[in-house]
Amino acid sequence: MHSTLIKPPAVDSSISRIENVLELTQLSDIDPDLFTNTRPLWHPPGARGIFGGAVIAQCLSAAQRTVRRDFTVHSMHCYFVLAGNAEIPIIYHVEHVREGKSFATRTVQARQKGKVIFTTTLSFVKEDSGGKVKVEHTTPMPDVPAPVEGNDDIRFPQGDEGPFQSQRAEILNYESPHPHTKKTRQWMKARGRISPSGGHEAHLSALAYMSDSYFIGTIARAHKLTRYSSSRTGNSKSTIDEEMLKKLLAMDDETLRRVPGIEDDDIKRLQLLREGKDISKEEMKPEVGMMVSLDHSIYFHNPRAFRADDWMFTEMESPWSGDGRGLVFQKMFTKDGVLIATCVQEGVVRLKQPPESKL
Template sequence: MTEAARAAAADPAGTDSSAPVDEHGVPHGQPVLDRLVALLDLEPIEENIFRGVSPAESPVRVFGGQVAGQALVAAGRTVPTDRRVHSLHAYFLRPGDPSVPIVYEVDRTRDGRSFTTRRVVAVQHGKTIFTLSASFQIDEGGMDHAEAMPEVAAPESLPTYNERLGELREQFGSVVSVSQPIDIRYVTEPPWVRRYSGPQDAHNQVWMRADGTLPDDDLLHVCLLAYASDLTLLDAVLARHGLYWGLDNVNGASLDHAMWFHRPFRADDWFLYDCSSPSASGARGLATGRFFSRDGSLVATVVQEGLLRVLD
């Protein structure tokens, strides 16, 4: 995700004087998270058609995690509550315009005995900007195994995202702390620190959680995870080349995004996001991510290809 997109994700619906502030005067906590939840609560305007908005203060493009989360909400609103989403596949086709609403059109592709499939098209200015296919399944038993979670430091022992931004502020002076609905704690050194050592392993690890308490709504927790999955994923590609958004002359955008949800989880509990990049070529970088719950359960897997252009 680009630094501009990260800024959009940071304050989903403008400032809120009721939110507590940290030592830098940055709002955080439940009021900030509540604004993100409100952003994901789409307006039904016709059968199978929904409308979503962007934050009041946004950069020139809509944050990709927002579009993915809203599209998944639209799909889930047409599916029986006894079926959980187990996979999604999405393509980012055009930049989203944050100044106008996004219309989400849902195609009820299939309703089977065990599986339900939905396709969602996001439209702005009469053109498709994003497509998503999602599959839902009833709860079933069967084989069960998973990779083990890496051994990492506990999230409580790690500095917050804005505390780590202080390192940038000391060097560049113009870095602005931002409010985050997602609490992010870097396990590996942040990419803006690692870039001074040159190319690194194509690996990035962070602890994340929704910064507050969420209602008991399975679909909402999945949509929050889809939103969070776009925050740090492409950083693994940049780390391999010693680059970072805003500090180097690199432009980027998400091209496609796929997720598989393996086990139930709560997005307001800590989860480890373990990301790596197996390849980059042709101005594109591939990144993979694994979400582990605090108890070590593998709850989701992510794959994304991003457009990454290093300019002269």
Template sequence: MTEDGVARGQGVLDRLVELLDLERIEDDIYRGVSPEHSSVRVFGGQVAGQALVAAGRTVPAERGVHSLHAYFIRGGDPSVPIVYEVDRIRDGRSFTTRRVVAVQHGKAIFALSASFQSVESGIDHAEGMPEVPDPETLPTHAERMTPDLRAKFGDWADRPRPIDVRYVSEPPWLSRETGPRDARNQVWMRTDGKLADDPLLHVCVLAYASDMTLLDAVLARHGVYWGTDKVMGASLDHAMWFHRPFRADEWILYDCASPSASGGRGLATGRFFTRDGTLVATVVQEGLLRVVG
């Protein structure tokens, strides 16, 4: 805690870990909550991370998640708990498949399918990481927030964040002042503190963080941004593939691009690289994006 009573650094990260530590209420049924200070809807990364925790709790620890595919069905209500119902689809000799439905007010708000695999050896190759500055050379979020930006964004500007995000490309709330740019967004990210040595926790934290800046790549192409323009947006679906081990409390480059936008929807892809250039995960998401006026 700081003098103002607000959790920072490890404290706010510990709150995220508590958020992901679901309550077991029955066989294959779990309950999660939202942070006290939430937006109008539950953050998509939160429900994805919690659903993956629920799935992982029903799988042997030696089988790691290698992919997930999810649909955001309804906006979540942050004022009430979310119930996660796990369906044990298959337990094979090498792979385990789980389906999770998140429910609020008796209706599904989110559905996830996840596949887990025993460790195997085989062919191995990966694309290289783009050349980018080191994360320590880039400003923190707090350092980016000028008095004018704090006045514009209000509480969002100084809200405690469990993920330390350093923009390589110009942040969208700055680049919009100079007009459209390439449909690309690059950030370094890591948790603002240390995590326990639990591989599933690191995967779930990365799933949480993957929804944070991905659609910015779509908006950057058109020179608009959340909060400063009349943009209506929401995640529609989300897919991730986990290629190699990593730690979410060490620097990871999130390299995002947008190949297309049409029909009120925008598509974005993301690649996660560890600091030594290892490709550890790939993300694809489509989002609802309506720009009014």
């Protein structure tokens, strides 16, 4: 098997890392509405498939290449159908659903081995079609500390080679007994500078890529769930990659606080594991058994009024979880407080179940 249809070219140093990661190849000789990933896609350690943000962003990139330049995406609604395989190329098929005077509609299906793994419908609006007099309002950005240069989160396995940077802020109402009142926050931006040749489309694709960063994970953080098994020697198994667990155990507490998804309770648990203690009898948080995205929607509010390589602030909250699923809302702002996107995601969030008693 090959992860791309064509041999990936050398990394283009004239464009940003995220532009290289999201690069598409148009299969014009077959169909001008067919595209494929130019480079291999990332499979996060412990995940069921490739990083969902990459498929979201590449579908957007493909659709953007089929509309006029004076049309800009304002919404996309996505469904994750099957886990993507990082060892197999993805074929993106763009369908022209509507060509209107003010709006255009596209659907994109991402396929592997003939099966749909992801589908999305996108709507584009003609620039400045709202008229001279408009109905306008926006929610303000909360007052939070600005990002600190050189204090980025530590991400595995990409590290400084990853396509974007992030910094977590403190969870609002973290000690509240009510998960729906908590808000998780972070700063993020594309690494390096997005090239002028990429246009506003490259910034939109980069935002779409980053919008999937620890999105459904908000549920786990709001409920203080863990991903670490109570015993490393028994039948219980950690739900994260074993190599990642080894790296976490080798870190000091201050470094651990810079790892996305690691909270103070997780650090306490890692301390006990590091000391080789049997903590199976300790009172610990429920453990995540399965967490995967089902759908993902993005509403772009000011699609040409931001740069994805400047710091953006995101705030996430969950109004509901139940029946093995959870829902999360996300607001994204520029550093100056302009609301640029609102996102919604539902995902599977299942707890590790206790072993069934044998009668």
